[in-house]
Each structure stands twice: as C-alpha cells, then as structure tokens.
Amino acid sequence: MENNVQPKKRALSFIQSSGAFTLGNYLGAVKNWNEMQDECECIFGIADLHSITVRQEPAELRKQIYSAAAMLLSVGLDPEKSIIFMQSHVAAHSQLAWILDCYTQFGELSRMTQFKDKSQKHADNVNAGLFTYPVLMAADILIYKPDVVPVGADQKQHLELARDVANRFNGIYGDVFTIPEPYIKNVGAKIMSLQDPEKKMSKSDENENAKILLTDTPDAIMRKFKRAVTDSEARVCIGENKPGINNLIGIYSAITKKTADEITAEFEGKGYGDFKTAVGEAVVEELRPVQEKYNMYISDKAQLEAIYKEGAMKADHLARRTLSKVMKKVGYVL
Numbered sequence: 001m002e003n004n005v006q007p008k009k010r011a012l013s014f015i016q017s018s019g020a021f022t023l024g025n026y027l028g029a030v031k032n033w034n035e036m037q038d039e040c041e042c043i044f045g046i047a048d049l050h051s052i053t054v055r056q057e058p059a060e061l062r063k064q065i066y067s068a069a070a071m072l073l074s075v076g077l078d079p080e081k082s083i084i085f086m087q088s089h090v091a092a093h094s095q096l097a098w099i100l101d102c103y104t105q106f107g108e109l110s111r112m113t114q115f116k117d118k119s120q121k122h123a124d125n126v127n128a129g130l131f132t133y134p135v136l137m138a139a140d141i142l143i144y145k146p147d148v149v150p151v152g153a154d155q156k157q158h159l160e161l162a163r164d165v166a167n168r169f170n171g172i173y174g175d176v177f178t179i180p181e182p183y184i185k186n187v188g189a190k191i192m193s194l195q196d197p198e199k200k201m202s203k204s205d206e207n208e209n210a211k212i213l214l215t216d217t218p219d220a221i222m223r224k225f226k227r228a229v230t231d232s233e234a235r236v237c238i239g240e241n242k243p244g245i246n247n248l249i250g251i252y253s254a255i256t257k258k259t260a261d262e263i264t265a266e267f268e269g270k271g272y273g274d275f276k277t278a279v280g281e282a283v284v285e286e287l288r289p290v291q292e293k294y295n296m297y298i299s300d301k302a303q304l305e306a307i308y309k310e311g312a313m314k315a316d317h318l319a320r321r322t323l324s325k326v327m328k329k330v331g332y333v334l
C-alpha cells in the first residue's frame, strides 16, 4: 500500500526572558504555539542571549529565565511533543550568527525599527549586540530549517531580514537554508497598550496599567481593564478613531473566537463599563488554568531542569548538522 502521509511541517519560535510574559506575548505568540503542537514538529526556545542587549541584573535574569521556562509549560507546551530549550545552551546559534553577520549589510540592520526604538530608549547603552540582534535571530531560525515561524506582527521585519539573508546565502552556496514563512494571525497579532493604544503592549512599559502580565492577580487584571483608555463614542464597534476599543475587541475576539460583528451585537445598548468588565473576566478565566500550572512548575526546579536539558540536547543535535553544512560550504576545514 502506498504511504501518502505528508511529513509534518516544522514550526519554530522564541520568546525573550526579560520580564514576565504579557497578554500580547500570549495572544500574539505562545497561545498559537500551543495550538500548533499536534500538526507541526515544533521547536520553542527562550531567547536568553537576546535578553542581555539591555543591561540585566544577574540574579533577576536567572529568575526570569526559570520563570519563562515555567510559563511556556504552563500555557501548554508539551516536552513530549515539542523541543523546549534555552538559546544559550546551544552554542551553534552564536557560531552561525557570526557567519551570517558577514552576509548581512550594515544598511539592512540600520533600517530595523526595533533597533531604532531601543537605541533611543537605551541611549546610554547602544551596544553592538543591540545592532546585530536580528542576525542572531536569523541564526536561531535558519539553523533549524523551519517551514513556519509563528510570531506577533512586531517581528515581521526581523523575519523578512532572516529570509533575505537565507536567500543571499543560498544564492552563493546552493540550497543550504529553508526559507521560512511567517505565521502571523489576523486576530491578536498586535495587542496594544491599555493606556496608550497607539503603542504595542510591551513587557518593558514602566506603566503597570498599560500591560497585563500573565502572572497578574484577577483583581489586578480587572482593575487594569477598567482603567483602559477608550473614547467618548460609547459604542462597542471597530472604528477609525477608536484604538482603545479596537484593541479590547481584538483581545476579546482572540479569547472568545467571536467576530467583531458578533461582539458589537453582544454589547449593543450597553456601555463601555460592561464591555471592559466582560473583557477582564474573559482574560481572568483564560489565564486561571495557566496560573495554576505556573505555580506548580515554578516550584519544581528539578523538573524544569530535566525538561530544558533534554530539549537542549535535541536542539543541539539538529543545530550542529546545519552548522557543519554551512561551515563546509563557506570553506572551513572540518
């Protein structure tokens, strides 16, 4: 009998370990990773090397790396199905990044909006790592030859750079890298700040009311949604000058899977107060099981360690294969 089973697509993504995950990280990325685990062969990592482009206090960084590992498991990533590991445990990422640095142009990196934003924000520490960050990210991706990379909309430019570098390298040396496709969902791909809805919700926002953290208590979540900035129209519908309400509709839609029209119908004749309460409650309920699991995982470091070490071993094996191929192509003696 003919075997028609298609090989699974490979999906890969990473998240930085600097600070607790936000609702943006969750709806834009990790919730989708969780849903991809059955249909794809998945590799998910904690981008701890990327985190030091901004100065970190060592004890705090260590805590955050553990916290990120526990959170990935809590949202449902399953080490039986997916490779889960820390970027700093697989040396080949940094080795490939150096090689790819030499195939990336200064001008390309200068155009990266995240570099421009972060170098303004941390004007006293515009280090070379901040500038070459997208090349390390390209190495993270290309070394595993994934078909798809599930990310939020803010990572699109970095992903395009990774594709450009891969195409350039392949153009010189033949088909070494797979050209990865971005996987960016329509709903939830850009969750905005609750206080300034023209800006994305960010871990590093100093205003606690602007962001929902996955570790926030139900009270804090409800309070932050009640204080969310809206407009004076008082109608729950998508509109051009309604960034705050558009954002809340996006959040509610990503969780309940209702369309914007269904949400408008549901809140017809009701005020923003009712809507904000409903969004807050939906988020609290969505995060409740995640938080319960988080408390369990974070208190069992031995289990976490066993999982990320096993993940690193599997990742290392795959990464070394690609690195050797690249080194041979470039002309190194192996």
Ligand code: TYM
Pocket: 012, 013, 014, 015, 016, 017, 023, 024, 025, 026, 027, 028, 029, 030, 047, 050, 136, 137, 140, 141, 149, 150, 151, 152, 153, 154, 155, 158, 188, 189, 190, 191, 192, 200, 201, 202
């Ligand atoms: P990071 O850690 O900033 O974010 C992790 C993921 O969360 C998504 N995200 C959002 N999605 C929707 N709304 C938001 N407000 C929001 N904020 C963040 C991001 O798009 C991302 O998917 N450079 C990456 C980490 C990285 C990586 C990689 C990603 C390193 N190597 C290789 C993919 C592949 C970053 O800083 O993501």
